[in-house]
Amino acid sequence: MEKIAVFPGSFDPVTLGHVSIINRAIKLFDKIIIGIGVNSEKKSMYSLEQRKVWLNDIFKSEPKIIVDSYSGLTVDYCRNRNANYILRGLRTAADFEFERGIGQVNSMLDNNIETVFLLTEAKYTPISSSIVRDVLRNGGDVSGMVPSEVLLIN
Ligand code: ADP
Helix, strand or coil: CCCEEEEEECCCCCCHHHHHHHHHHCCCCCEEEEEEECCCCCCCCCCHHHHHHHHHHHCCCCCCEEEEEECCCHHHHHHHCCCCEEEEEECCHHHHHHHHHHHHHHHHHCCCCEEEEEECCHHHCCCCHHHHHHHHHCCCCCCCCCCHHHHHHC
């Protein structure tokens, strides 16, 4: 059976932290589906189309990676895509507490789907999409935080 993981997130915008997690996880799975979660109540800074274009560009030479979007429960989306794993990154103790809750509830919803956590590379620990958005809104330089594809638009 193919090992398929969904990497869910907003990717608003994708950061070097996300890219690092995906590049390291490629060795663990046969396929990784980057699932951009669409939440009508959460206003994003970048359009879904733009976020997809960036992710497709970044991983264009990696056939094991697919970029997609979904709404609704992540476990339902995983079942639709035949994925048995949810991939998440862990930066800090605060991430752990947040992820623990989501991961344990996802197991209650479907205990065939395992959440797999990779620790962030130390240099990417302070990077989050929300910090990148704040820096961008205030005219700061995000070149150490996001891939070059994102810099081209900003
Ligand atoms: P969400 O909206 O679900 O928080 P994000 O797009 O912010 O989604 O993040 C998606 C995943 O990437 C999460 O598992 C998050 O912990 C992880 N992540 C975000 N930033 C980093 C980083 N700098 N290093 C490692 N993992 C990260």
